[in-house]
Every structure is written in C-alpha cells, then in structure tokens.
Amino acid sequence: MAAHNATHAPDHTSDSVREREIDAEQTHLDRVYRRLEEKIHEAEFLMDDAAKRGQVGTPGAFAERDAQVFQAGVHLHRLNSEYEDFLFGRIDLLLGKDGKKGPDGAYTSVEPAEGAIEDGRAAIAETLHIGRLGVLDADYSPLVIDWRAPAAAPFYRATPVAPGRVVRRRVIRSKGRKVLGVEDDLMRPEITATLDGQELPAIGDGALMAALGRARSHTMRDIVASIQAEQDMVIRAPAASVTEVEGGPGTGKTAVALHRAAYLLYQDRRRYAGGILIVSPTPLLVAYTEGVLPSLGEEGQVAIRALGSLVDGAEATAYDPPAVSRVKGSSRMQKLLRKAARGALELAAPESSPARLRVVAFGGRIELDADELRGIRHNALGGTAPVNLLRPRARRLILDALWSKSGAARRYTDPELAAEAREGFDEDITTETDFQEFLDAWWPELTPRGVLAAMADERRLGRWARRVLNPREVRQLARSLRRLDEGGHGPLSVHDVALLDELQLILGAPMRPARPREADPLDHLTGLEELSTHADRMGGGRSRRERLEEERTDYAHVIVDEAQDLTPMQWRMVGRRGRHATWTVVGDPAQSSWSDPDEAAVARDEALGTRPRRRFTLTVNYRNPAEIAELAGKVLALAMPGMQSPKAVRSTGLEPRFALAADGAREGRPADDAALAEATVAEAERLLGEVDGTIGVVVAMNRRAQARRWLAPLGERVVALGSLEAKGLEYDATVVVSPAEIADESPAGLRVLYVALTRATQQLTVLSAERDEPDAAGVPDLLRD
Ligand SMILES: Nc1ncnc2c1ncn2[C@@H]1O[C@H](COP(=O)(O)OP(=O)(O)OP(=O)(O)O)[C@@H](O)[C@H]1O
Numbered sequence: 001m002a003a004h005n006a007t008h009a010p011d012h013t014s015d016s017v018r019e020r021e022i023d024a025e026q027t028h029l030d031r032v033y034r035r036l037e038e039k040i041h042e043a044e045f046l047m048d049d050a051a052k053r054g055q056v057g058t059p060g061a062f063a064e065r066d067a068q069v070f071q072a073g074v075h076l077h078r079l080n081s082e083y084e085d086f087l088f089g090r091i092d093l094l095l096g097k098d099g100k101k102g103p104d105g106a107y108t109s110v111e112p113a114e115g116a117i118e119d120g121r122a123a124i125a126e127t128l129h130i131g132r133l134g135v136l137d138a139d140y141s142p143l144v145i146d147w148r149a150p151a152a153a154p155f156y157r158a159t160p161v162a163p164g165r166v167v168r169r170r171v172i173r174s175k176g177r178k179v180l181g182v183e184d185d186l187m188r189p190e191i192t193a194t195l196d197g198q199e200l201p202a203i204g205d206g207a208l209m210a211a212l213g214r215a216r217s218h219t220m221r222d223i224v225a226s227i228q229a230e231q232d233m234v235i236r237a238p239a240a241s242v243t244e245v246e247g248g249p250g251t252g253k254t255a256v257a258l259h260r261a262a263y264l265l266y267q268d269r270r271r272y273a274g275g276i277l278i279v280s281p282t283p284l285l286v287a288y289t290e291g292v293l294p295s296l297g298e299e300g301q302v303a304i305r306a307l308g309s310l311v312d313g314a315e316a317t318a319y320d321p322p323a324v325s326r327v328k329g330s331s332r333m334q335k336l337l338r339k340a341a342r343g344a345l346e347l348a349a350p351e352s353s354p355a356r357l358r359v360v361a362f363g364g365r366i367e368l369d370a371d372e373l374r375g376i377r378h379n380a381l382g383g384t385a386p387v388n389l390l391r392p393r394a395r396r397l398i399l400d401a402l403w404s405k406s407g408a409a410r411r412y413t414d415p416e417l418a419a420e421a422r423e424g425f426d427e428d429i430t431t432e433t434d435f436q437e438f439l440d441a442w443w444p445e446l447t448p449r450g451v452l453a454a455m456a457d458e459r460r461l462g463r464w465a466r467r468v469l470n471p472r473e474v475r476q477l478a479r480s481l482r483r484l485d486e487g488g489h490g491p492l493s494v495h496d497v498a499l500l501d502e503l504q505l506i507l508g509a510p511m512r513p514a515r516p517r518e519a520d521p522l523d524h525l526t527g528l529e530e531l532s533t534h535a536d537r538m539g540g541g542r543s544r545r546e547r548l549e550e551e552r553t554d555y556a557h558v559i560v561d562e563a564q565d566l567t568p569m570q571w572r573m574v575g576r577r578g579r580h581a582t583w584t585v586v587g588d589p590a591q592s593s594w595s596d597p598d599e600a601a602v603a604r605d606e607a608l609g610t611r612p613r614r615r616f617t618l619t620v621n622y623r624n625p626a627e628i629a630e631l632a633g634k635v636l637a638l639a640m641p642g643m644q645s646p647k648a649v650r651s652t653g654l655e656p657r658f659a660l661a662a663d664g665a666r667e668g669r670p671a672d673d674a675a676l677a678e679a680t681v682a683e684a685e686r687l688l689g690e691v692d693g694t695i696g697v698v699v700a701m702n703r704r705a706q707a708r709r710w711l712a713p714l715g716e717r718v719v720a721l722g723s724l725e726a727k728g729l730e731y732d733a734t735v736v737v738s739p740a741e742i743a744d745e746s747p748a749g750l751r752v753l754y755v756a757l758t759r760a761t762q763q764l765t766v767l768s769a770e771r772d773e774p775d776a777a778g779v780p781d782l783l784r785d
Contacts, residue, residue, distance in 0.1 A: 017201050017203070018182075018203050021182055021201065021203055022179050022180075022181065022182060025087075025090070025170075025172050025174075025179045025182060026178070026179040028087070028129060028143075029087055029172075029174060029177065029179055030177070031143065032086075032087060032129075032131075032135055032143050032144055033177055035135055035136075035137055035138070035143055036135060038138070039135075085132075085172070085173060085174055085224075085225060086131055086132055086133075086174070087129055087130075087131040087144055087172060087174065088130065088131060088132070088147075088171060088172055088173075088174075088224065088225040089129065089130035089131070089147070089152075089155050089169070089170065089171055089172065089225060090127060090128065090129050090130065090169075090170040090172060091127070091128050091130070091154055091155050091158070091166050091168070091169050091170070092124045092126075092127050092166070092167050092168045092170075092193070092195060092200060093124065093125060093126045093127070093128065093154070093165040093166055093167065094112040094113070094116040094117065094122055094124070094125055094165045094167060094193075095112060095113045095116040095123075095125035095126075095165075096110045096111065096112055096113055096116070096125070096164075096165040097110065097111055097112075097113050097114075110154070110164050110165055111164060111165065112164075112165050116165075117191055120190065120191050120192060121191065121192050121193075121194070122167065122188075122191050122192075122193050122194075123193070123194050123195070124167060124193055124194065124195040124200060126165075127195070128142070128145055128151065128152070128155075129142075129143065129144050129145065130144065130145050130146075130147050130152045130155050131144040131145070131146070131147065132146070132147065132224065132295075132296065132297055133146055133297060134146035134149060146266065147224050148236075148262065148263045148266040148267065149266075153232065153236065154166050155169060156227045156228070156229060156231075156232035157229045157232055157233075158187045158229075159187065159229055160186075160187050160188070160189065163187035163188050164187075166187045166188075167186070167187060167188050167191070167193045167200065168184055168185070168186055168187065168193070168200055168202060169184065169185045169187060170182050170183070170184045170185075170203075171183045171184075171207030171210075171225050171226065181204070182203050182204060183203065183204035183207040183210055184201075184202040184203045184204055185202075185207070186202045189202075207225060207226050208226045208228070208622075208649070209650060211223070211225070211226045212622055212649070212650060212761070213650075216693040216694050216730055216731060216732050216761055217693060217694065218287075218288065218694060218716075218719075219287075219288060219289075219290075219291045220254070220255070220258075220288050220289050220291065220292055221292070221295070222255075222258070222259070222292050222295045222296055223252065223255045223259070224259065224295075224296060227256075227259065228252070228620065230616075230618055230619065230620070231252050231255070231256045231259075231618065233616060234256050234260065234584075234616045234618070235256055235259045235260045235263050236263060237260075237584075237614055237616070238614075239264050239267075239268075239557060239582045239584075240582060240612075241582060241583075241611045241612040241613060241614060242582070242583040242584075242585065242608050242611050242612070242613045242614070243260075243583065243584045243585070243613075243614050243616065244585050244586075244613055244614070244615045244616070245257075245584070245585070245586040245587075245615075245616045245617075245618065246586075246587060246588060246589070246615070246616075246617050246618070247586075247588060247617060247618030247619065247646060248588055248590065248618075248621060248644075248645055248646035248758075249588065249591065249621060249623065249624065249632070249646070249754075249755070249758035250621040250622050250623025250624050250629075250646065250648075250730075250758060251618035251619065251620060251621055251622065251646050252618060252622055253561070253586040253587070253588070253618060254285075254289060254561050254562075254586070254728055255292070256586065256618070257278065257559045257561050257584060257586050258278070258289060258292045258293060258296075259292075259296065260559065260584055261276045261278060261293060261298065261302050261557075261559060262293060262296040262297070262298045264276065264557055265298050265301060265302070266298075269301075271556060272301055272556045272557055273301060273556070274554070274555060274556030275301050275302070275303060275555045275556055275557075276301055276302045276303070276555060276556065276557045276558075276559065277302075277303050277305065277555040277557070277558045277559065277577055277578070277581075278302060278303070278304040278305070278559045278561065279305060279306075279307060279310070279558065279559065279560045279561065279574055280304055280305065280306050280307070280561050280562070280728070281306065281307055281561070281562045281565050281727050281728065282306055282307075282308075282724075282725055282727060282728070283306045283308065283309070284721075284725055284729060285306070285561070285562070285727060285728040285729060286304050286305065286306045288728070288729055289304060289728075290304050303555075306494075307494050307497070307498070307566070307570055307573075307574075308492070308493075308494035308497050309497070310497065310501065310573060310574070310577070311497050311500050311501050311504070311573075314492055314496075314497045314500055315492070316492050316493055316494040316496065316497050317491050317492065318483060318491035318492060318493045318496075319493060319701060319722075320480055320493040320494075320495050320496075321701075321702075322595070322745060322746030322747070322748075323476055324476050324477065324480045324493075324495075325493075325495050325567070326595060326596075327469065327473045327476060327477050328477065328480075328493070328495035328496065328498075328499060328567075328569065329495055329498070329567025329568060329569050329570065329594065330567070330568060330569070330596070330599065331568035331569065331572075331599060331602070331603055332468050332469065333499060333502065333569055334502065334569075334572075335468050336464060336465050336468045336469065337451070337499065337502050337503055337506055338384070338506055339464040339465075339468075340451050340454065340455050340461075340464045341387050341446060341451050341503060341506045341507055342381050342387060343454070343460070343463070343464050344446055344450065344451045344454040345377070345381070345387055345443065345444075345446060346377070347454065347460070355369075355370045355373075356368060356369050356370060356373070357373065357398070357402075357435075357438055357442075359402060359429050359432065359434075359435060361402070361406055361425055361428060361429060362406060362408060362425075364406075366402050366405050366406050367405075368398065368401055368402065368405070372401060373398075373442070376394065376397045376398055376401060377394065377442075377443075379397055380393050380394035380397055385508075386505070386506060386507055386508025387446060387506065387507050387508065388445050388446060388507045388508040389508040390443075391439070391443045391445070394439075394443050395430075395439060395443075398439075399425075399426050399429065399430070402425075402429065403422060403425055403426075406425070408421060408422075408425065409422075446507050447487075447488065447507070448488070448499075448500040448501075448503035448504050448507060449484070449487060449488020449489065449500065450486075450487060450488050451488075451503050451507070452481060452484060452488050452496065452499060452500065452503065453481065453484045453485065453486055453487065453488040455477070455478065455481050456478055456481035456482045456484060457478065458474060458475060458478040458479075461474050461477065461478045462474045465477075480493075481496075494570075495567065495569070495570075497573075498567065498569040498570045498572070498573045499569065501572075501573040501576070502569060502572060502573070505576070553576070553577060554577060554578075554579060554580060554581075555577055555578055555581050556580075556581055556582070557578075557581050557582050557583070557584070558574065558577060558578035558581045558582075558583050558584075559583070559584045559585075559586070560574060560583070560584070560585045560586065560587070561586055561587075561728065562586075562587055562588075562591070562727055562728055563585045563586060563587035563604070564587035564588055564589050564590075564591055564592035564594070564597075565587070565591075565592055565593050565594055565727070566594070566600060566603075566604070567594055567600060567603075568599050568600055568602070568603035569603075571600065571603035571604050571606070571607045572603060572606070572607065574607060575603075575606065575607025575608075578607070582611070583608055583611070585604075585608070589640070589643075590636055590639060590640045590643050590751060590754060591727070591751055591754060591755045592748060592751050593724055593727075593746065593748045593751060593752050593755075594748060595746065595747040595748045618646070619646055619647060620646055620647050620648075620649050621645070621646040621647060621648045621649060621758075622649055623730055623758070623759075623760075623761055624648055624758055624760060624761070625648060625650055625651050625652040625654070625761075625762065626648040626650070626651040627651060627652060627653070627654060627655050627656060628648075628656055628757070628758070628760055628764045629645060629646075629648040629758070630648075631656045631757060631764070631766075631783060632645070632754060632757040632758045633645045634782075634783055634785070635739075635750060635753050635754045635757060635782065635783070636754050638750055638782070639750035639751045639753075639754050640751070652762060652763075654762070654763055656763075656764040656765065656766060657763070657764070657765045657766070658765070658766050658768065658774070658777060658778035658779050658780075659679060659683055659765055659766070659767045659768070659778060660679065660767070660768055660774055660778045661675050661676045661679045661680075661738075661767060661768060661769040661770070662675030662676075662678075662679065673706070676737065676738070676767075676769055677706070677710045679767055680697060680699075680707065680710055680711070680735060680737055680767060681710055681711065681714070683735050683765050683767055684697055684711060684714055684718050684735055685714065687733040687735065687763060687765065688714065688717060688718065690733065690762075690763060691732035691733045691762050691763060692732065693717070693731070693732035694717055694718075694719065694731045694732055694733075695717055695718045695719070695731055695732065695733045695734070695735070696719050696721055696726065696729065696730075696731035696733075696734045696735075696759055696760075697711055697718065697719065697720050697721065697734070697735045697737060698721050698722075698723055698726045698734060698735070698736050698737065698742070698756040698759065699720065699721070699722060699723070699737045699738070699741075699742075700722070700723055700737075700738065700741040700742050700745050701722040701723055701724055701745060702745075703722070703737070703741070704720065704721070704722040704725070707720035707721075707737070708720045719731070723742045723745065723752045723753070723755070723756055724752065726755055726756050726759055727755055729759060730759050730760070730761055731759055731760055731761070732760070732761055732762045732763070733760055733762055733763040733764070733765070734756070734759045734760040734763075734764055734765070735764075735765045735766075735767055736753075736756045736757055736764070736765070736766050736767065737767045737769075738767065738768060738769040738771060738772055739753050739756075739757075739766060739768070739772055739780050739782050739783065740768075740769075740771045740772040740773070740780060740781070740782060741769070741771060741772075742756055743782060753782070766778075766779075766780065766783065768780045
C-alpha cells in the first residue's frame with residue numbers, strides 16, 4: 001500500500017455517489033454492531049451461567065468455557081471503550097486462484113483466476129471488511145476480519161505494481177457507530193470493475209495523506225488503517241529468530257515495532273504469554289507510545305519500559321554528561337564492577353567488623369587473627385561466583401580453620417567419630433549469637449546500590465579501576481557517583497541503572513520477601529480482571545499479577561526501539577531479559593548518540609546470541625515534509641557521509657525558517673541568554689499561531705531547565721526538550737535552538753542534531769546564536785551547502 005505508488009482516480013465523484021458509498025458502509029457497520037450486541041448478550045449469559053454452576057465439571061470443559069467467556073468479555077470490553085475506527089478497511093477482490101501462504105502466514109501471492117478480467121472489465125467476486133477485531137456472523141461468515149489475520153494482508157500489501165486480486169482498497173473513517181467518510185485507492189485503475197452490476201467508484205485522495213496531514217498530539221496514534229507494504233512485511237515477519245529493522249527518521253520503526261507486538265500476540269497468544277518487553281530509550285517516548293497497544297486491543301502481555309526503569313525499584317532521573325556516560329556505558333565497567341564488588345566486601349563496615357574471631361569450644365578459646373581472617377576471605381572470594389552467595393563458603397572455611405586450630409582432629413583416629421565430633425563442633429559454634437553477629441559484620445550482604453556508592457571515593461575507585469580506566473575517567477566517574485548517599489540512594493542516571501543490573505548479577509540475589517510494587521502497566525490488563533479463569537482458580541491462589549512479575553525478568557519476545565543508542569552495558573542488561581526470547585530490534589545508526597558503535601555492536605551480538613537474523617530496511621519518511629528532510633540531509637552528510645536519507649513522502653511547500661537569537665549576533669556580539677530566551681519564546685509563540693498541534697523546542701542538554709522556564713508560560717502545546725530527550729518524538733512544529741551547541745555536546749553531537757532536525761511534521765525553525773556563525777540569511781554554518 002505504498003502511497004507514493006498507489007493510484008488515485010481524480011476525485012470527480014458526485015456527492016450523491018459519495019453518500020451512497022458512505023451509506024453502504026454505514027449499513028455494514030450497523031450489522032456488525034447488531035451482531036456484537038448479540039455476542040455481548042451471549043457472553044453475559046455465559047458468565048452468569050458460569051457463576052451459578054461454580055466449579056462442577058471436568059477441567060477440560062472449564063477451560064473451554066473460560067476461553068469463550070474470556071473472548072466474549074474481550075469484545076465487550078473493547079466495544080465499551082468505543083474505539084474510533086473499529087472497522088477501518090475494506091478490500092474488493094477479483095475471483096482468485098488458490099494461493100500459497102508465505103512464510104509469515106500471509107496470503108500475498110494470490111492472483112486473479114483465469115478469465116477474472118475480460119476485455120478490461122471484471123466483476124468483484126468478494127468484499128472483505130477489516131477491523132481491529134474479527135467478528136463472525138451467526139453463520140460463521142466473516143463480518144470483520146482482524147487486521148492481523150492472514151486474509152487481511154492484501155489490504156496492506158497490494159500495490160498497483162503487484163495488486164494481486166485487489167481492485168480497490170478503501171479506508172473507512174468512523175467515530176463510534178457513525179461512518180464519517182471513505183478514502184479509496186485503486187490498485188487496478190486500468191480495468192472497469194463492477195459490483196452488483198454497478199461500476200466501482202473511487203472516492204477521496206487516499207488515506208495515507210489524510211493520516212499524515214493530521215495535527216499531532218502528545219501521544220502516538222496507531223497506523224492500523226494505513227500500514228504500508230514494506231512495514232507490513234516487518235510486522236508479520238516470522239518470530240522464530242531475530243528481526244532487525246533499520247530505517248531513517250520517520251520511517252515508522254516505532255510504529256512498526258508496536259504493531260508487531262500486537263501481531264505476535266494475535267498469532268500465538270500462548271507462546272507470548274511469557275510476555276513481550278518493549279524497551280524504549282526514554283520515559284518521554286514510553287509516555288508517547290503507550291496508548292498505541294491498547295488501541296490495538298493489546299495491553300496485558302506487553303510491558304513498555306524505559307531503559308532507566310528496567311530494574312525494579314530504580315528510576316533514572318539524573319543526567320550524565322557525555323564523558324561520564326561514555327565511561328559508565330562501556331563494557332570495561334564489567335571488570336571494574338567485579339573488582340568493586342569484592343573490594344566493597346573488604347571495606348564493608350570496617351569499624352564494626354572485628355579484627356579477630358574468638359570462640360569457645362572444648363572448654364578452651366580458639367582464635368583467628370586479622371591475617372588469618374584476611375586469608376580466609378581471599379580464599380572464599382576466588383573464582384567468579386556471586387559475592388553474596390559465597391557467604392556459606394566463607395562460613396565453612398572459617399569453621400574449617402577453627403576446627404584445625406582446635407587440634408581436635410588429632411584426637412580421633414576413627415573417621416566416623418571425627419565426623420560426628422566435627423558436626424557437634426560446628427553446631428556449637430554456629431548457634432552462638434556472637435558468631436552470627438561476627439559473620440554478619442565480616443561478610444555483610446552487599447547491595448548493588450551500596451557498591452555503587454562505595455565507588456564514589458576517588459582513591460578507592462582508582463585502586464579498583466587500575467588498568468581499566470585512566471585517572472581522568474576515574475575522577476569523572478567518582479564525582480558523578482557522589483550524587484548517592486552511603487546506601488546508594490539518591491538520583492540515578494539511566495547509565496547507573498545498567499550498572500545496578502550488572503551488580504545484581506555479580507552479587508547474586510539473596511532470598512528476601514517480596515515487596516509491594518508500585519503501579520505497573522501490566523496491572524491494567526484488559527479490564528477483565530473480574531473474570532477468573534480455570535487456570536487462575538487452579539493456580540494455588542497466586543494472583544495473575546504475581547505470575548506476571550515472576551515472568552518479568554525473562555520475556556518471550558523482546559523489542560528494542562532506538563537500538564542504535566544502547567550502550568554495551570545496556571545491551572547486557574536488556575540481553576539478560578531475553579535469554580530465551582525471540583527479538584525484534586529497530587534502529588537507525590545515523591541517529592546514534594553512543595560514540596563507540598563497534599563496542600556496542602559486540603555487546604549487541606552477545607545479547608542476540610547466535611539466533612539467525614532477518615534484516616529489513618524501511619525507506620520512506622512519513623514524518624517530515626521533503627523540505628525539512630532535505631535540510632536534515634545536510635547534517636546527515638556530515639554525520640555519516642554516504643548514508644542514504646529516507647525518501648520523504650509528502651511536501652508542504654514550506655521551507656524551514658532561519659532565525660537569529662539577537663541582532664547583535666550577526667555583528668559578532670555574543671547572543672546572551674536573555675536574547676536567546678527572547679528569540680526562542682517569540683518563535684514558539686509565532687508557531688502556536690501557525691499549527692494546530694504541538695511544538696517541540698529542542699535545546700542542548702545543559703539548557704533544558706532554562707528552556708523549560710522560558711517556555712512554561714506558553715502552555716501545554718509547547719514542550720522544551722533536551723537534545724537527547726527528543727529521540728523518537730514528533731511535533732507539528734519544532735524549533736531547534738543553536739545547532740552548533742547541540743553538535744558540540746558530545747562526539748556523537750552531529751547525529752544528535754540530525755535527530756533534533758527530524759522531529760517536525762509541518763514546520764521547522766532553526767534558531768542560531770553567535771556560536772552558529774550564521775550568514776546574512778541566518779543560516780548557521782553547519783547547515784550551509
Ligand atoms: N503507514 C503509516 N501510516 C500513517 N502514518 C504513519 C505510517 N508509518 C509511519 N507513520 C507516522 O510517521 C511518524 C513516524 O513514525 P515513527 O515514529 O514510528 O518513526 P521512526 O522510524 O520510529 O522515527 P525515528 O527514527 O525518528 O524515531 C509517526 O507519526 C507515525 O504515526
């Protein structure tokens with residue numbers, strides 16, 4: 001359904017034809033709703049019946065009835081949510097030959113039967129309606145086909161070049177129960193097709209353009225009515241392995257990833273009961289995208305998490321400057337953290353940790369001095385086993401040493417008697433409170449946060465980081481960790497969270513009672529929690545939430561959005577959540593803010609393992625008008641010479657605007673902050689009058705707080721964003737403030753600037769300060785030809 005090669009008949013249809021077509025769709029929609037109401041009554045009856053009959057019956061019969069109740073309940077819940085465009089599509093098909101299913105289960109190869117077209121004329125043999133859910137009529141004929149069903153694939157894949165059986169594809173726009181309009185694309189404009197004796201009309205200017213032209217809000221919409229052929233291939237790709245998707249800004253990578261999650265669940269709900277994890281770079285992008293899956297009818301089994309909230313109990317709120325991020329994200333941290341964990345044990349609670357251990361046994365005192373204890377600790381720590389799990393081993397080594405010092409072994413020649421005596425000896429000692437207190441102080445249980453906090457001491461860190469980090473890196477790292485208190489509490493950055501996860505692995509998870517958790521997206525399943533299933537009732541009283549929590553560290557499918565940005569340490573963290581998973585990884589190397597792509601590639605390969613990979617490339621930019629894409633292309637040429645820009649699908653005729661922070665800037669006087677603030681606010685105000693939706697103002701990271709203050713009075717439609725926060729988001733209009741500042745922020749600055757310049761769907765203003773060296777027209781040096 002690539003719009004750039006779809007064909008629209010010039011829309012000369014009369015109003016009466018348009019109305020007739022809308023009426024026809026209304027009649028169909030009314031029928032669908034009547035059928036759904038019947039099904040709702042059936043479901044209510046079933047639920048009522050189920051409640052009355054209680055638990056009598058075979059487990060098999062229960063499971064079957066539960067499934068029916070569940071399905072009917074899903075329909076009920078979804079319809080009560082009054083989704084816009086519940087029914088959104090239709091295809092009119094020629095008579096076809098039997099086709100084969102592709103590897104992804106879609107019937108795309110179906111061709112018209114011989115004789116279906118004669119002398120340029122053909123009769124429509126079949127009409128299918130496509131919607132967010134499948135609905136069968138009482139006689140099991142499909143009234144609506146689920147968009148994810150194989151039979152719906154031609155709706156997305158037919159093009160005038162490869163139309164298959166599709167003559168006309170229609171997008172139906174409706175609100176609640178009312179059809180508002182239809183938009184048609186003709187796939188075989190060269191033939192005259194008839195339906196029930198009447199010529200098939202084509203109405204409107206195509207659905208995609210209508211969708212792309214709409215004003216943006218602060219949340220992403222689903223694209224289910226206008227998924228394009230190349231996107232559909234990714235959405236329906238078989239999940240057996242790793243699906244890798246690359247594509248430039250605005251090619252729909254995020255949209256495709258979300259629709260793929262819904263598709264996988266539809267296709268194999270049982271397999272994905274283990275959960276699908278979608279990893280997003282920022283909480284802003286999570287908030288922006290999290291409405292899409294519910295609109296597709298899927299919420300329960302999909303968790304969308306920001307990289308900074310993948311570890312339970314941690315939430316990244318602090319920002320690390322690029323130099324610090326670079327250290328914390330590097331895979332060198334693995335070695336350092338292993339050393340730090342062992343080192344932290346040695347310095348744990350030094351004042352309370354006794355220098356010697358004295359016990360009383362066999363009527364005498366036995367003592368281990370500081371050196372002996374140090375030796376035992378050293379021995380216990382050998383190898384790579386998790387530090388917290390080595391405590392039993394250390395305890396055993398201490399008892400061995402005490403036993404040997406007691407000289408008791410020499411008194412027994414019979415090994416059996418010796419073993420018995422040793423058992424009694426161990427028991428006597430270990431049941432003493434003093435001994436237990438000694439052990440707690442000498443081998444305390446370490447927490448990831450505690451180890452991270454211990455690394456804030458520069459001298460100590462220097463010791464642990466010998467031959468791993470240089471002194472400058474040690475200083476930067478230690479300084480950044482001083483945000484944390486001794487227990488490791490305090491603001492964490494997104495990179496700290498990956499370090500905590502790694503430390504959790506190094507330390508090992510000690511047993512501890514479960515804590516109550518804060519609200520989680522998974523808690524709002526389908527709104528059907530009141531329906532208990534047979535499995536729930538038989539599950540030994542464990543709630544659904546408990547089971548989901550257990551599953552959460554190991555998912556059945558992991559989707560990584562903006563994958564180009566994951567640091568090596570983040571790949572390790574995400575990899576641990578998908579050890580047995582299949583994967584979908586989407587990204588764009590040209591937008592990477594990580595400065596060492598080779599190191600990240602190694603970590604990515606480790607996370608994805610040896611599973612076979614299937615690669616896809618998305619080539620069309622649906623977000624930016626051609627005018628904006630062209631300007632962004634100049635930065636792409638600098639950031640990644642030779643890299644192709646995606647092709648913009650539409651043009652607005654509006655060139656990006658260039659503005660200056662202050663008149664003085666042109667004369668070489670620095671544009672001070674006040675001037676920059678004034679110009680930024682003026683430009684955002686101007687754009688508020690130009691576009692209906694949202695305005696994003698992108699500034700360098702260190703100006704974030706400042707820009708938020710400047711723009712706060714302008715209201716909710718205007719959002720101030722640091723350059724790294726703009727990732728994945730889009731606005732009707734954007735203002736990019738001082739491109740040079742953004743480009744100079746980090747070694748990956750040009751790529752970050754490329755991201756900033758590709759956020760607008762309608763209008764872009766580039767605001768230069770003196771540092772941008774603007775020419776007479778205000779065009780900054782970086783963006784000149
Ligand atoms: N087939 C489509 N029909 C309608 N809109 C679409 C389609 N594909 C993408 N879009 C729209 O294009 C915009 C960009 O999509 P998306 O954010 O998924 O792109 P992306 O490749 O993830 O971009 P980036 O790399 O910049 O984050 C969104 O508004 C999305 O809804």
